Amino acid sequence: xxxxxxxxxxxxxxxxxxxxxxxxxxxxxxxxxxxxxxxxxxxxxxxxxxxxxxxxxxxxxxxxxxxxxxxxxxxxxxxxxxxxxxxxxxxxxxxxxxxxxxxxxxxxxxxxxxxxxxxxxxxxxxxxxxxxxxxxxxxxxxxxxxxxxxxxxxxxxxxxxxxxxxxxxxxxxxxxxxxxxxxxxxxxxxxxxxxxxxxxxxxxxxxxxxxxxxxxxxxxxxxxxxxxxxxxxxxxxxxxxxxxxxxxxxxxxxxxxxxxxxxxxxxxxxxxxxxxxxxxxxxxxxxxxxxxxxxxxxxxxxxxxxxxxxxxxxxxxxxxxxxxxxxxxxxxxxxxxxxxxxxxxxxxxxxxxxxxxxxxxxxxxxxxxxxxxxxxxxxxxxxxxxxxxxxxxxxxxxxxxxxxxxxxxxxxxxxxxxxxxxxxxxxxxxxxxxxxxxxxxxxxxxxxxxxxxxxxxxxxxxxxxxxxxxxxxxxxxxxxxxxxxxxxxxxxxxxxxxxxxxxxxxxxx
Amino acid sequence: xxxxxxxxxxxxxxxxxxxxxxxxxxxxxxxxxxxxxxxxxxxxxxxxxxxxxxxxxxxxxxxxxxxxxxxxxxxxxxxxxxxxxxxxxxxxxxxxxxxxxxxxxxxxxxxxxxxxxxxxxxxxxxxxxxxxxxxxxxxxxxxxxxxxxxxxxxxxxxxxxxxxxxxxxxxxxxxxxxxxxxxxxxxxxxxxxxxxxxxxxxxxxxxxxxxxxxxxxxxxxxxxxxxxxxxxxxxxxxxxxxxxxxxxxxxxxxxxxxxxxxxxxxxxxxxxxxxxxxxxxxxxxxxxxxxxxxxxxxxxxxxxxxxxxxxxxxxxx
Numbered sequence: 172x173x174x175x176x177x178x179x180x181x182x183x184x185x186x187x188x189x190x191x192x193x194x195x196x197x198x199x200x201x202x203x204x205x206x207x208x209x210x211x212x213x214x215x216x217x218x219x220x221x222x223x224x225x226x227x228x229x230x231x232x233x234x235x236x237x238x239x240x241x242x243x244x245x246x247x248x249x250x251x252x253x254x255x256x257x258x259x260x261x262x263x264x265x266x267x268x269x270x271x272x273x274x275x276x277x278x279x280x281x282x283x284x285x286x287x288x289x290x291x292x293x294x295x296x297x298x299x300x301x302x303x304x305x306x307x308x309x310x311x312x313x314x315x316x317x318x319x320x321x322x323x324x325x326x327x328x329x330x331x332x333x334x335x336x337x338x339x340x341x342x343x344x345x346x347x348x349x350x351x352x353x354x355x356x357x358x359x360x361x362x363x364x365x366x367x368x369x370x371x372x373x374x375x376x377x378x379x380x381x382x383x384x385x386x387x388x389x390x391x392x393x394x395x396x397x398x399x400x401x402x403x404x405x406x407x408x409x410x411x412x413x414x415x416x417x418x419x420x421x422x423x424x425x426x427x428x429x430x431x432x433x434x435x436x437x438x439x440x441x442x443x444x445x446x447x448x449x450x451x452x453x454x455x456x457x458x459x460x461x462x463x464x465x466x467x468x469x470x471x472x473x474x475x476x477x478x479x480x481x482x483x484x485x486x487x488x489x490x491x492x493x494x495x496x497x498x499x500x501x502x503x504x505x506x507x508x509x510x511x512x513x514x515x516x517x518x519x520x521x522x523x524x525x526x527x528x529x530x531x532x533x534x535x536x537x538x539x540x541x542x543x544x545x546x547x548x549x550x551x552x553x554x555x556x557x558x559x560x561x562x563x564x565x566x567x568x569x570x571x572x573x574x575x576x577x578x579x580x581x582x583x584x585x586x587x588x589x590x591x592x593x594x595x596x597x598x599x600x601x602x603x604x605x606x607x608x609x610x611x612x613x614x615x616x617x618x619x620x621x622x623x624x625x626x627x628x629x630x631x632x633x634x635x636x637x638x639x640x641x642x643x644x645x646x647x648x649x650x651x652x653x654x655x656x657x658x659x660x661x662x663x664x665x666x667x668x669x670x671x672x673x674x675x676x677x678x679x680x
Numbered sequence: 681x682x683x684x685x686x687x688x689x690x691x692x693x694x695x696x697x698x699x700x701x702x703x704x705x706x707x708x709x710x711x712x713x714x715x716x717x718x719x720x721x722x723x724x725x726x727x728x729x730x731x732x733x734x735x736x737x738x739x740x741x742x743x744x745x746x747x748x749x750x751x752x753x754x755x756x757x758x759x760x761x762x763x764x765x766x767x768x769x770x771x772x773x774x775x776x777x778x779x780x781x782x783x784x785x786x787x788x789x790x791x792x793x794x795x796x797x798x799x800x801x802x803x804x805x806x807x808x809x810x811x812x813x814x815x816x817x818x819x820x821x822x823x824x825x826x827x828x829x830x831x832x833x834x835x836x837x838x839x840x841x842x843x844x845x846x847x848x849x850x851x852x853x854x855x856x857x858x859x860x861x862x863x864x865x866x867x868x869x870x871x872x873x874x875x876x877x878x879x880x881x882x883x884x885x886x887x888x889x890x891x892x893x894x895x896x897x898x899x900x901x902x903x904x905x906x907x908x909x910x911x912x913x914x915x916x917x918x919x920x921x922x923x924x925x926x927x928x929x930x931x932x933x934x935x936x937x938x939x940x941x942x943x944x945x946x947x948x949x950x951x952x953x954x955x956x957x958x959x960x961x962x963x964x965x966x967x968x969x970x971x972x973x974x975x976x977x978x979x980x981x982x983x984x985x986x987x988x989x990x991x992x993x994x995x996x997x
Contacts (some may be wrong), residue, residue, distance in 0.1 A: 609871075661697070671959065673892065
C-alpha cells in the first residue's frame with residue numbers, strides 16, 4: 172500500500188483533472204486553443220400590424236429548444252405592451268397585450284443562438300399512431316394506392332416518408348395528381364404529405380424555420396416535414412426527401428398554425444433579419460454552461476473581477492514555471508541561485524521582453540556585484556550589507572531607467588518591475604560563491620539561473636499554455652501530479668553523466 | 681576519455697547519484713531531528729567528548745557581537761588557532777591562524793590579518809553569513825591541528841583530512857582530502873582540493889580526483905598521491921564507525937584529521953556527504969551499500985565488528 176500510495180495519488184489527480192477538462196471541452200465547448208471564436212447568430216423577428224381599435228392581443232411563436240442550436244439570450248422590444256411567454260402545445264409563444272393602441276404597431280423579438288454539435292431538444296413521447304383521415308372517393312382509393320406503392324419500397328417509418336416525398340416531387344402518376352398540382356406551395360405539399368402519412372398511421376407534423384444566412388434581410392420561414400419514428404421526431408426535407416435539417420437551419424415553430432395571431436388588429440407582417448457575429452468562444456461556453464446549469468461555472472475564474480482575473484492569468488503560470496525548475500534542477504542538474512529565483516525573474520521578463528530583460532538583468536547583477544565587492548572592503552555586518560545592496564540595486568534601476576529613457580529605449584523603463592529584493596539576494600549569493608568557490612562557479616551558476624529563467628519565461632508566455640491553464644485551471648492538478656512524480660525520481664541527473672565521466676570504461680572491482 | 685558516461689554504465693558501476701542520495705540515503709536514513717547534532721559543531725564536540733571520542737580542544741565560544749571584545753582574551757598568547765562557525769557548511773568561514781608577526785596574525789595562506797580583521801570575521805560568522813539558511817550563528821575558537829607529516833608532500837598549506845562515508849554504521853568508502861593552492865588551505869573538493877581514494881582494507885591511498893577529473897600527482901607539489909599508508913587505519917575506521925551510534929545518522933560523512941601529537945581527531949560530521957568520494961575511489965558506492973544492507977539485515981554489530989566486516993569485504997574484492 173505504501174508503495175502504491177504515490178502512484179495512486181498521481182493517477183487520481185490526473186483522472187480528476189482530465190475528467191473536468193473533458194467535460195468542459197466536450198460538453199460545454201470551452202475552447203482548447205486561444206482566441207477561438209464561435210458562430211453566434213442574432214435573429215430578429217419584426218412583427219408589424221395595424222390596430223383596429225380596442226384592447227389588442229398579438230401572439231408570436233418563439234423558438235423552443237431548436238434542434239442543433241442553443242438559445243443563449245433573448246430580448247423583447249415592445250414599448251407599452253404587457254408581455255407573457257408560455258407554452259402553447261408544441262410551441263412557446265409570446266403574447267403581447269395593450270389596451271389602447273393606435274395606428275401601426277411594431278414589435279421586435281431578438282434571440283441570439285449558438286450552433287451546437289448535438290441537440291438539446293427534449294424528445295416528447297410518441298404521440299401514438301396517427302388517426303386515419305376521413306377521405307372521400309376518389310381520394311381515398313388514390314391515397315391507398317400511393318401508400319401501398321410507397322410501403323412496398325420502404326423499410327421503416329423514416330424511409331417511408333423519404334420515398335413518399337420523392338414520389339410527390341416526381342408526381343408522375345394520376346393518383347398523386349389528385350393531391351398535388353403544378354403550383355402547390357411548399358407548405359401545402361407538406362400538408363398533403365402529413366395527410367398521406369396519417370393514412371399510413373404515421374404521426375407527422377410541420378416544422379417552420381429559418382435558413383440562417385449572414386446579413387440576411389426579410390427572410391421567409393420555410394416549411395419542413397417531421398415524422399415520428401416512435402422514438403423521436405425525424406426531419407424530412409420536403410424538397411428532396413433527405414433526412415435531417417440542413418446546417419444553420421433554425422426551427423422556429425411546429426404545426427400548421429400561423430406564426431402570428433392577432434386580435435383587434437390586421438395586416439400582420441413578419442420579417443426576419445439575421446446577422447452572424449463572432450463571439451469569444453469562452454463567453455459562449457460560459458453562457459452555455461449557465462444554460463445547462465453546470466456546477467462547473469460556480470468554480471470558474473471568469474466570475475472574478477477582471478483585474479483579479481488578469482492577476483491569476485500570471486499567477487497560474489507559476490506552478491508551470493516551478494515544474495520546469497524541478498525538471499532542470501533534478502533531471503538535468505542545472506545549478507541556480509536560490510530555488511525559485513529564476514521563476515520570479517522569468518515573471519519579470521514578461522514585462523521587459525526577453526532580450527531587454529536578459530540585458531537589464533545582466534547589467535544590474537554585474538554592476539551590483541562590482542559595488543558589492545567594494546562593500547566587502549568596508550567590513551559591514553550581514554544585514555546592513557544586504558540593505559545596502561538593496562538600496563544600490565534600486566538606485567541602479569532608477570539610473571538605468573532614466574538613461575534608457577533619454578536614449579529612447581523604452582524597455583529600460585520596465586526594469587522597475589524586476590523584483591529588487593530577489594536581485595539583491597542574487598547579487599549577495601553570487602558574491603559569496605564568487606569569493607569561496609571562485610569566479611568560474613559564480614558565473615556558471617549565474618548563467619544557469621539566467622538560462623532557467625529564460626526557459627521558464629518562454630514556457631510561461633506561450634499563449635497556448637497560458638490559455639489552457641487559465642481556461643482549464645484543473646490542468647494544474649496534472650502539473651502537480653508531474654511534480655510529485657518527479658519528486659520520486661532517483662535516477663541520474665544529466666549533469667552527473669558528465670561529472671562521473673572519468674569512471675567510464677572502468678570495470679567494477 | 682569520453683566526454684560523458686551512459687546511465688547504464690553508471691548503474692553497472694553502482695554509482696550513487698544526487699537524487700538517489702537525497703531520497704534513499706539522506707531522507708530515508710537521516711532523521712531530521714538528528715541534524716542539529718551534526719550541523720552545530722559545538723554540540724558535536726560536546727557529544728563526542730561525552731562519548732570519549734577525540735576532538736580538537738575548544739578554546740572558547742563567541743555568541744554575540746558584544747562578546748567579540750573577549751576575542752583577544754580567548755586567543756590569549758596562543759600562536760596558532762582556528763576560528764570557525766558552529767553552523768558552517770562546506771568548510772566556509774573557517775579561518776586558520778598559523779602564527780603571529782608582531783601585532784598581526786598570519787593566515788594559512790601566509791597573508792597577514794590584524795585583530796580588526798579577525799573581529800570582522802567573527803562578526804560575519806555571528807550574523808549568519810556562513811550558516812545554512814543564514815540564521816545567526818556562534819563562532820568557535822579551537823586548537824589548530826598540527827598535521828601529521830604523512831601528507832606533507834601532498835598538501836599545500838591547510839589541514840588535510842580523511843573523509844569516511846559511513847553507511848548504517850559501516851565505513852563504506854574513504855578518501856583523504858588534500859588542500860591545494862586553489863582551495864586556500866581548505867580541504868573541500870568543490871573549492872579545489874584534491875581527493876585521493878583510500879583502500880578500506882589496507883589504508884593505502886590510490887589516485888586522486890581534482891575537479892571531477894583523475895590526477896596522480898598533487899597539482900602544487902607534484903608529489904605522487906598514491907601509495908601513502910595511513911597509520912593505525914583500523915583504529916581510525918572504528919572512530920568513524922562509532923559516530924553512527926553517536927548521531928543515529930544512517931548516511932554520514934566523518935572528517936578525521938591526523939594530528940602529529942594527538943593522533944586521529946574528529947574534526948566534524950556531515951549529514952549530507954557529497955559524491956566525489958566515488959570518483960576518488962574509481963568506483964560507485966552502491967556495491968558496498970548492497971553488501972552492508974544484506975549484512976545489517978542479519979545481525980546488529982558493534983563498531984569494531986563492522987569495520988572488520990568492511991575490511992574483509994574489501995580484501996575479497
